[in-house]
Amino acid sequence: MSVELELPVLKPTDFASDQDVRWCPGCGDYSILAQMKKVMPTLGIAREKIVFISGIGCSSRFPYYMNTYGLHTIHGRATAVATGLKTVRPDLNVWVITGDGDGLSIGGNHLMHCIRRNMDLNIILFNNRIYGLTKGQYSPTSPLGQRTKSTPMGAIDNPLHPLSIAIGAEATFVARSIDTNINHLGETLKRAAAHRGTSFVEVYQNCNVFNDGAWDYAKDRDTKADTTLELEHGKPLVFGKDRDKGIRLHGLEPEIVQLGKGINEDDLLFHDEKAAEPSLAYLLSRMRHEDGFPEPIGVFRSVDAPRYDALVNEQVELATKEKGPGDLDALFAGGETWTVQA
Amino acid sequence: MSTVAESPSKPVETLIEATVRFCGDSGDGMQLAGTQFTTTSALAGNDVATFPDFPAEIRAPRGTKAGVSGFQVHFSSEEIFTPGDTVDALVAMNPAALATNLVDLRDGGILIVNESAFDKKGLELAGYEANPLEPGGLVDLEEKYRLYKVDMTQLTRDSVKEFGLGTKEADRCRNFFAMGLVFWIYGRSLDPTMRFIESKFGKRPDVASANTSALKAGFNYGETVEAISTQYAVPKAELAPGTYRSIMGNTALSYGLIAAAKMSGKRLFLGAYPITPASDILHELCKHKNFDVVTFQAEDEIAAMTAVIGASFAGAMAVTASSGPGIALKGEAFGLAVMMELPMVVINVQRGGPSTGLPTKTEQSDLYQAMYGRNGECPMPVIAARSPGDCFEVAQEAWRLATRYMTPVFLMTDGYIANGSEPWKVPSAASLPKIEIEHPGPAANGEKFLPYKRNERLARPWALPGTPGLEHRLGGLEKQDVTGNVSYDHNNHQSMTDTRAAKIAKIADDIPAQTVDGPATGDLLVVSWGGTYGSCVSAVRSARAKGKSVAHAHLRYINPMPKNLGDLFGSYKKILVPELNSGQLRTILRDRYLVDAIGFNKMQGKPFSVAELVEIINSLA
Numbered sequence A: 001m002s003v004e005l006e007l008p009v010l011k012p013t014d015f016a017s018d019q020d021v022r023w024c025p026g027c028g029d030y031s032i033l034a035q036m037k038k039v040m041p042t043l044g045i046a047r048e049k050i051v052f053i054s055g056i057g058c059s060s061r062f063p064y065y066m067n068t069y070g071l072h073t074i075h076g077r078a079t080a081v082a083t084g085l086k087t088v089r090p091d092l093n094v095w096v097i098t099g100d101g102d103g104l105s106i107g108g109n110h111l112m113h114c115i116r117r118n119m120d121l122n123i124i125l126f127n128n129r130i131y132g133l134t135k136g137q138y139s140p141t142s143p144l145g146q147r148t149k150s151t152p153m154g155a156i157d158n159p160l161h162p163l164s165i166a167i168g169a170e171a172t173f174v175a176r177s178i179d180t181n182i183n184h185l186g187e188t189l190k191r192a193a194a195h196r197g198t199s200f201v202e203v204y205q206n207c208n209v210f211n212d213g214a215w216d217y218a219k220d221r222d223t224k225a226d227t228t229l230e231l232e233h234g235k236p237l238v239f240g241k242d243r244d245k246g247i248r249l250h251g252l253e254p255e256i257v258q259l260g261k262g263i264n265e266d267d268l269l270f271h272d273e274k275a276a277e278p279s280l281a282y283l284l285s286r287m288r289h290e291d292g293f294p295e296p297i298g299v300f301r302s303v304d305a306p307r308y309d310a311l312v313n314e315q316v317e318l319a320t321k322e323k324g325p326g327d328l329d330a331l332f333a334g335g336e337t338w339t340v341q342a
Numbered sequence B: 001m002s003t004v005a006e007s008p009s010k011p012v013e014t015l016i017e018a019t020v021r022f023c024g025d026s027g028d029g030m031q032l033a034g035t036q037f038t039t040t041s042a043l044a045g046n047d048v049a050t051f052p053d054f055p056a057e058i059r060a061p062r063g064t065k066a067g068v069s070g071f072q073v074h075f076s077s078e079e080i081f082t083p084g085d086t087v088d089a090l091v092a093m094n095p096a097a098l099a100t101n102l103v104d105l106r107d108g109g110i111l112i113v114n115e116s117a118f119d120k121k122g123l124e125l126a127g128y129e130a131n132p133l134e135p136g137g138l139v140d141l142e143e144k145y146r147l148y149k150v151d152m153t154q155l156t157r158d159s160v161k162e163f164g165l166g167t168k169e170a171d172r173c174r175n176f177f178a179m180g181l182v183f184w185i186y187g188r189s190l191d192p193t194m195r196f197i198e199s200k201f202g203k204r205p206d207v208a209s210a211n212t213s214a215l216k217a218g219f220n221y222g223e224t225v226e227a228i229s230t231q232y233a234v235p236k237a238e239l240a241p242g243t244y245r246s247i248m249g250n251t252a253l254s255y256g257l258i259a260a261a262k263m264s265g266k267r268l269f270l271g272a273y274p275i276t277p278a279s280d281i282l283h284e285l286c287k288h289k290n291f292d293v294v295t296f297q298a299e300d301e302i303a304a305m306t307a308v309i310g311a312s313f314a315g316a317m318a319v320t321a322s323s324g325p326g327i328a329l330k331g332e333a334f335g336l337a338v339m340m341e342l343p344m345v346v347i348n349v350q351r352g353g354p355s356t357g358l359p360t361k362t363e364q365s366d367l368y369q370a371m372y373g374r375n376g377e378c379p380m381p382v383i384a385a386r387s388p389g390d391c392f393e394v395a396q397e398a399w400r401l402a403t404r405y406m407t408p409v410f411l412m413t414d415g416y417i418a419n420g421s422e423p424w425k426v427p428s429a430a431s432l433p434k435i436e437i438e439h440p441g442p443a444a445n446g447e448k449f450l451p452y453k454r455n456e457r458l459a460r461p462w463a464l465p466g467t468p469g470l471e472h473r474l475g476g477l478e479k480q481d482v483t484g485n486v487s488y489d490h491n492n493h494q495s496m497t498d499t500r501a502a503k504i505a506k507i508a509d510d511i512p513a514q515t516v517d518g519p520a521t522g523d524l525l526v527v528s529w530g531g532t533y534g535s536c537v538s539a540v541r542s543a544r545a546k547g548k549s550v551a552h553a554h555l556r557y558i559n560p561m562p563k564n565l566g567d568l569f570g571s572y573k574k575i576l577v578p579e580l581n582s583g584q585l586r587t588i589l590r591d592r593y594l595v596d597a598i599g600f601n602k603m604q605g606k607p608f609s610v611a612e613l614v615e616i617i618n619s620l621a
Helices: A029-043 A059-065 A078-088 A100-106 A108-117 A162-168 A182-194 A279-285 A308-323 A328-332 B030-043 B095-104 B120-126 B152-163 B167-171 B174-185 B191-201 B205-224 B249-263 B279-285 B301-313 B324-340 B367-372 B390-405 B415-419 B490-510 B530-545 B565-569 B584-593 B610-620
Strands: A050-054 A069-072 A093-099 A122-127 A173-178 A199-204 A228-230 A245-250 A253-258 A295-302 A337-340 B012-014 B017-025 B047-053 B068-076 B087-092 B105-114 B146-150 B231-233 B242-248 B268-272 B293-297 B317-322 B344-350 B382-384 B408-414 B421-425 B473-475 B522-529 B550-555 B557-559 B572-579 B598-601
Touching: A029 A059, A029 A122, A029 A182, A050 A059, A050 A078, A059 A069, A059 A093, A059 B473, A069 A078, A069 B301, A078 A093, A078 A108, A078 A308, A078 B268, A078 B293, A078 B301, A093 A100, A100 A108, A100 A122, A100 A162, A108 A122, A108 A162, A108 B301, A122 A182, A162 A173, A162 A199, A162 A279, A162 A295, A173 A182, A182 A199, A182 A295, A279 A295, A308 B293, A328 B249, B017 B030, B017 B095, B017 B174, B030 B047, B030 B068, B030 B174, B030 B191, B030 B242, B030 B421, B068 B095, B087 B095, B087 B174, B095 B105, B095 B120, B105 B174, B152 B167, B152 B174, B152 B205, B167 B205, B174 B191, B174 B205, B174 B231, B191 B205, B242 B249, B249 B268, B249 B279, B249 B317, B249 B344, B249 B390, B249 B408, B249 B415, B268 B279, B268 B301, B279 B293, B301 B317, B301 B324, B301 B344, B317 B324, B324 B344, B324 B367, B324 B408, B324 B473, B344 B390, B344 B415, B367 B382, B367 B408, B367 B557, B367 B584, B382 B390, B390 B408, B390 B415, B390 B490, B408 B415, B408 B530, B415 B530, B490 B557, B522 B530, B522 B584, B522 B610, B530 B550, B530 B572, B530 B610, B550 B565, B565 B572, B565 B584, B572 B584, B572 B610, B598 B610
Parallel strands: A050 A069, A050 A093, A069 B473, A093 A122, A122 A199, A173 A199, A228 A295, B012 B231, B017 B087, B087 B105, B105 B146, B268 B293, B268 B317, B317 B344, B344 B408, B382 B408, B522 B550, B522 B572, B572 B598
Antiparallel strands: A173 A295, A245 A253, A337 B242, B017 B068, B047 B068, B047 B421, B242 B421, B382 B557
């Protein structure tokens, strides 16, 4: 066994790079950055072992502001870059920072494949339902009818639900949090970091310049207890300011019920993030505010499954054990040879 | 025990060289027949060069011209560089194969046809109105060639009867019968093929025995049938002493990558997406995981390339292998790699384009793409392999340049050398050049790491994640020199643009001077690059043997070019640039050297014939 190296005690400020943060004042990204810097020292991982990788978009500037190794790559490809890096260096702790446009539009394919391979890394998708860096076009998560710079008469394509996509791609860890709900966000990032395999976290993030208030219903002090539902493993789905409402299963559909009046918590749907089948997590991911449901936050799903980066290196070890370490002379002279005498 | 007839019962005529082509339906096993004949000829000591030619469709409708697959083998007692212009012996397994291949058979050549396939249906599928094997057609085959009509189907069935195979399986042994017959004609041993059958079909003893039996039946047929009156011998070639094997370009390239990884102490990471004709590199490398080789079959070409960038940042020897359409998809990522100044190798096994083009046919039309196919001022070194065996060396050279100059490097091959094979002198691992790579160690306390501080070659340091104190961020936004911080400063952008260009140009200090095959001055200099080497060297030497004043310069380094290249041009009255494109290298040469180079260009999905090059040389010198 290797000697346990003592890690220096780090503070959040040790994770701040020397670069000026250039997001718009009031952007939700600041809060996520602050939580990330706070979470980092708690992970027990040496700073030089941490790599942040992003694509293109406002959120993708993130790596520049972290004093770790980092790559600010090209639009949509962060998950693929991270896959190559993690495959050859499974010892590194990898974070992918992406957005709704970067991750679900131009990078949708890589996102799906990274998740299904269960690469051991963390994907944090900042969802602000708009293209901010290109100044206000609608995104794949913009609601139907939304008027933006590129949809003056309203968006006509159905939005994607990031968590449904992740679950459909066989995600082993799926969670949701909110930029301003800082304690919840910090805890969710820690849970993501602790999970082995792809951790997919959607963060409701406010773009105060191009889509201000998109998540107000989920953030507003007066309404959030009724519009969100905090998931807890093994607990019934209860919500509401007075915690008097719950989610019950009606056939294959969720329904909102009033507690009391003959309905008690035992009648409700119980959350099980360890469920082998993703049906429950998927059902939760489909509960939308516009349909009158509270939107769940917290960990939807957290299960163990084999990871590509581990398996690929196990195959290398196995091949080396079976065939012995590669011998170039034997490789070159493989097949039929003949000798020409001097 | 040798199966070669030791006291031949028929006269043996000795030849300097011969070219044989097997052709038939895609399902007829012609690639196998060709490969076996190649191995056998190589083992017999000949120099060999091959040209597999197959359709893009996996199984085009049986018996049609679209489904014809061929394999040509040129074998010689002298040094050769090409698979041969014309064919001395053609084996046609069906009418469609005859219809599409006869044009290449020389007058008086041997024509072996599977007569049983020339039935009404077969003739119709091939578009023959009358049976070409009968006299009285447009061409009297009997008169023009040495035609041997062999009922291969029946003879094969008879030869495998005792093994109890169904008709379909029995007919699948036909290619071995054809091989046996050709082996007899050229006095070849059956042993290598029998060993092959044993290793390939060992688990199905009935199939193994049937194939062996068909092979021997073909051989004995040649021995017995009176119509076939002569045997030919092609003696050993005088190759340099050493141990040889036959190698295909994609295999040699894969070995070169493995060697480069080993000689630089790196893990080899291949990020790839299946594409013809590059997939065999993925297939080959994934077999050698015990060399610490990691292959990643990505979800698409872009992921393959961007994963390579991630693997390079992480410290591996990172490589991607693709062909034109895939290279096009990777274009944006090349720009990122250039901006990040990370080392990696990008292999383009070129095929006919544009778009899907001719996936299984060869071409050299992606040179502009390699040179210029990126947004912004985005220079990348470009080098090219000239033959199957040369791929081995060029792969190592690509990695050497990539690491010394911290840059992605384009390595160009093409479908012709990727699938073609030649004898390869097996190198010893001890003789391989070491590739030295330095990574900066942990930073001293408080010292600030400067990721874009350059060395004398203008290369920046390759600092690996996991090294304390060297935490840094790379990205596609313009970098400030030295610090690597994002910079929008206009003067910095000018200087970084200039520096990136100067760094690649500096590689010219690190590559050998251009050599010339032939006189140092003269009437004509033929300048070529890539897979046309064989045809060009053959044509130039042949023209020179007939008294022409012509020399040949074959370029391995296209960007940058050897420093002495421009001066060489001044020593010849004319410059000829033959290319399998519309003149891409020629344009580059004209641009760089203001030289009035003449083009000779062909876009037919096949290599140059030596004859056509000799003709153009003769018209200029």
